[in-house]
Amino acid sequence: xxxxxxxxxxxxxxxxxxxxxxxxxxxxxxxxxxxxxxxxxxxxxxxxxxxxxxxxxxxxxxxxxxxxxxxxxxxxxxxxxxxxxxxxxxxxxxxxxxxxxxxxxxxxxxxxxxxxxxxxxxxxxxxxxxxxxxxxxxxxxxxxxxxxxxxxxxxxxxxxxxxxxxxxxxxxxxxxxxxxxxxxxxxxxxxxxxxxxxxxxxxxxxxxxxxxxxxxxxxxxxxxxxxxxxxxxxxxxxxxxxxxxxxxxxxxxxxxxxxxxxxxxxxxxxxxxxxxxxxxxxxxxxxxxxxxxxxxxxxxxxxxxxxxxxxxxxxxxxxxxxxxxxxxxxxxxxxxxxxxxxxxxxxxxxxxxxxxxxxxxxxxxxxxxxxxxxxxxxxxx
Numbered sequence: 045x046x047x048x049x050x051x052x053x054x055x056x057x058x059x060x061x062x063x064x065x066x067x068x069x070x071x072x073x074x075x076x077x078x079x080x081x082x083x084x085x086x087x088x089x090x091x092x093x094x095x096x097x098x099x100x101x102x103x104x105x106x107x108x109x110x111x112x113x114x115x116x117x118x119x120x121x122x123x124x125x126x127x128x129x130x131x132x133x134x135x136x137x138x139x140x141x142x143x144x145x146x147x148x149x150x151x152x153x154x155x156x157x158x159x160x161x162x163x164x165x166x167x168x169x170x171x172x173x174x175x176x177x178x179x180x181x182x183x184x185x186x187x188x189x190x191x192x193x194x195x196x197x198x199x200x201x202x203x204x205x206x207x208x209x210x211x212x213x214x215x216x217x218x219x220x221x222x223x224x225x226x227x228x229x230x231x232x233x234x235x236x237x238x239x240x241x242x243x244x245x246x247x248x249x250x251x252x253x254x255x256x257x258x259x260x261x262x263x264x265x266x267x268x269x270x271x272x273x274x275x276x277x278x279x280x281x282x283x284x285x286x287x288x289x290x291x292x293x294x295x296x297x298x299x300x301x302x303x304x305x306x307x308x309x310x311x312x313x314x315x316x317x318x319x320x321x322x323x324x325x326x327x328x329x330x331x332x333x334x335x336x337x338x339x340x341x342x343x344x345x346x347x348x349x350x351x352x353x354x355x356x357x358x359x360x361x362x363x364x365x366x367x368x369x370x371x372x373x374x375x376x377x378x379x380x381x382x383x384x385x386x387x388x389x390x391x392x393x394x395x396x397x398x399x400x401x402x403x404x405x406x407x408x409x410x411x412x413x414x415x416x417x418x419x420x421x422x423x424x425x
Contacts, residue, residue: 057359057360057363058360061356061359061360064352065352065353079341080341083334083337084334085300085301087301087308087310087334088300088301088310091240091310091327091328091329092312092327094235094238094240094327095231095242095312095325098231098235098242099231102226102230102231103194103195103207105226106205106206106207106224106226107194107209107224109151109207109224110192110207110208110224111209113153113222113224114209114211116134118130118131118133119131119134119211119222120211120213122134122155122163123155123157123163123211123219123220124213124217124219128164128172131155131163131164132164132169135153135166138151138153151166152167152224152226153165153166153222153223153224153225154166154225155220155222155223156176156187156220156221158218158219158221159187160175160176160183160184160187161173161174161175161176162176163220179254180197180199181318182206182208182317183208186208186209186221187210187218187220190210190212190218191210192207193206193208194206194207194317195315195316195317196314196315196316197317197322198246198250198251198254198316202274203246203274203322205227205228206223206224206225207223207226208223208224209222227277227278228242228244228277229277229278229279232280235327236281238329239329239333240327240329241280241281241285241326241328241329242280242325242327243275243277243281243284243325243326243327244275244276245270245274245275245276245323245324245325246273246323247273247322247323248269248272248273250321250323251274270288270289271289271293273323276323284328285326287304287305287306288307288309288326290304291304291309293311293324296309296310296311303331303334304331305331307328307329307330307331308328308329308331309326309327310327311324311325312324312325377400381400382414398415398419
C-alpha cells in the first residue's frame with residue numbers, strides 16, 4: 045500500500061502530539077493530586093495554629109487577671125486573717141469592674157489555703173472548706189512548688205482553662221493560691237466568626253481516673269457525650285459534630301486530617317500542666333471553603349491542558365500546511381518533470397519542459413541537475 049511522504053510525516057507528527065498530550069496530562073493530573081494534598085495539609089496546619097493561638101491568648105488573659113487579682117491586698121488580708129469577708133469584697137469589686145470595662149461578664153475565681161482546702165469560690169460563696177488534695181493535683185503542686193500553672197484541668201463542673209498562681213504576702217509568707225477559671229466559649233465564637241468550628245472533648249476514662257469519687261463523676265457526667273468523650277462547652281455546632289460520628293478518630297494520629305462529605309476535620313491535643321493528655325479539640329470547617337483553593341488549582345490545570353491541546357493542534361495544522369508548500373508541491377512538480385523527461389528520452393513524448401522549481405533547497409538543486417540534463421539532451425526548446 046502506497047503511503048506518501050506527506051502522510052508519513054503527518055502520522056509521525058500526530059503520534060508525537062498525542063504522546064506529548066498524554067505525558068502533559070499525566071504530569072498535570074499527578075501534580076494536581078500532589079497540590080490537593082498540600083492544600084489539605086496547609087488547611088490542617090492553619091486550623092491547628094489558629095486554635096493554639098486562641099488558647100495561648102486565653103492563657104495570657106487568665107494569667108494576667110490572676111496576677112492582678114492576687115495583688116489586691118484584701119485577698120492577702122483575707123487569707124492571712126482567715127476572714128472571707130475581705131476576699132468577698134475584693135471579688136465583688138473586681139467582678140463589677142470587669143462587667144463594666146471588659147468582655148468578661150462572669151468570672152470564676154477560686155482561692156485555696158496553703159493546706160489545699162477551698163477558701164472561697166466566687167460562684168458558690170457558701171461552699172468552701174472542702175479538701176482538694178485528692179483530685180486537684182494542680183492545687184497541691186502549686187502550693188508545694190510556688191510555681192504558677194496555666195493549663196487545662198478537670199474539675200467537678202467540666203474541663204476548663206485555669207491560671208493558678210501562689211499568693212505571697214509582703215514578707216514572702218506563702219498564704220495560699222488563687223485560681224482564675226475560663227471556659228472556651230470565646231474561642232468557639234471566634235471560630236464561628238471564621239466559618240469554622242471548635243469542640244472541646246474530654247476523655248471519659250480520664251475523667252473517671254481524675255475524679256476518684258462517684259459523686260464528683262456524676263456531676264461531670266451531666267455533660268453531653270460524643271463517642272467516648274464528654275463535650276466540655278456550652279454551645280457547639282451540632283451539624284459539625286454529628287457528621288463526625290462515623291469518623292475513626294485513631295486516623296487523626298496517622299493522617300492528621302479527615303474529610304467527610306461536608307466537612308474538613310483535624311484535632312489538637314488538650315493537655316494539663318504535667319503534659320498529660322486530657323482530651324482533644326475537634327476543629328474544622330465546611331469542605332467547600334477548603335476546596336476553593338483546590339478548585340482554583342484544578343481550573344489552572346485544565347486551562348494549561350487546554351492551552352497545550354490548542355498549541356498542539358496549531359502546530360499540527362501549521363505542519364500540514366508547511367509540508368504541503370515546502371515538500372508536497374515541489375515534490376509533485378519535480379516528479380512530473382522527471383517523468384516527462386524520461387518519456388521524452390524513450391521517445392514517448394515529442395516535447396519536454398524544464399522543471400519549474402526555483403528554491404534554494406534540495407528540490408531546487410535536483411531540479412537544476414535534471415534541467416541541465418534536459419538542456420544537453422535536446423535541441424534548444
